[in-house]
Amino acid sequence: MPEAFWNVLVDVFEKLNSGEGYQLPEGPVNILNLGCGACFEGRVLNSFFGGEHLGQLSAHCFVTGIDPDEEAILQARLKHQDDKGADLPNFRFITDAVKKDSAKLPTLFDVVIMRHHNGGMTGSEADWFDIFKFGMEHLTDNGVLIVTSYNEVEYSISKRWPYLWRDKKFTPRIVADIPHRRHVEHISWPLVGYHPETWYEDGYCVAFRKTSNK
Ligand SMILES: C[S@@+](CC[C@H](N)C(=O)[O-])C[C@H]1O[C@@H](n2cnc3c(N)ncnc32)[C@H](O)[C@@H]1O
Numbered sequence: 233m234p235e236a237f238w239n240v241l242v243d244v245f246e247k248l249n250s251g252e253g254y255q256l257p258e259g260p261v262n263i264l265n266l267g268c269g270a271c272f273e274g275r276v277l278n279s280f281f282g283g284e285h286l287g288q289l290s291a292h293c294f295v296t297g298i299d300p301d302e303e304a305i306l307q308a309r310l311k312h313q314d315d316k317g318a319d320l321p322n323f324r325f326i327t328d329a330v331k332k333d334s335a336k337l338p339t340l341f342d343v344v345i346m347r348h349h350n351g352g353m354t355g356s357e358a359d360w361f362d363i364f365k366f367g368m369e370h371l372t373d374n375g376v377l378i379v380t381s382y383n384e385v386e387y388s389i390s391k392r393w394p395y396l397w398r399d400k401k402f403t404p405r406i407v408a409d410i411p412h413r414r415h416v417e418h419i420s421w422p423l424v425g426y427h428p429e430t431w432y433e434d435g436y437c438v439a440f441r442k443t444s445n446k
Pocket residue numbers: 266267268269270271272273298299300301304328329330331346347348349350354355359363
């Protein structure tokens with residue numbers, strides 16, 4: 233269900249906007265989705281960060297998804313095609329596992345997403361920390377990394393990551409912490425607003441901002 237994920241993005245960006253005046257870049261927005269699987273969230277990411285309403289694709293947002301699961305990546309590609317079966321130009325999918333020693337991608341991203349990382353269920357906590365680190369290293373200065381989870385186990389794991397990340401130049405600062413989100417009652421994101429959805433799939437969320445140590 234895309235609405236639940238959309239709504240948590242609304243929450244995160246409302247906090248960032250009201251708390252520290254954060255604005256998305258004016259030009260095209262680049263998103264990196266780590267552990268994208270079949271990328272159910274791909275179109276939501278494109279619409280939200282491209283400034284469109286849910287369900288409308290944007291030409292101003294580019295989504296790159298990475299996952300080692302070949303079948304899932306095939307599904308992701310099929311989900312992101314036009315009516316004629318041609319790949320939509322704003323989506324790119326890479327079949328690969330992110331690891332401690334993974335080569336860097338050639339570009340940085342404005343926003344990095346880890347949705348349902350399944351920490352504690354598949355892969356070790358250390359593996360998922362390496363994925364988080366890879367995400368942080370691929371963010372632009374002041375970029376935002378968003379982790380959403382089904383449950384408290386994943387949520388608690390993601391809150392430990394900033395204490396494990398050592399970098400001379402940057403610190404991952406928690407800018408939105410949403411434990412156990414259940415109800416959506418008001419409209420507050422100035423651009424597009426909430427959808428009336430109370431589904432819990434993205435009930436837990438932690439968002440980090442890459443902040444210079446200076
Ligand atoms: C629960 S799924 C989430 C998929 C999608 N983000 C969603 O919310 O529907 C977790 C995904 O993490 C992927 N994954 C596991 N290890 C990974 C790694 N080292 N690098 C990137 N993705 C990984 C798995 O293949 C799986 O598709």
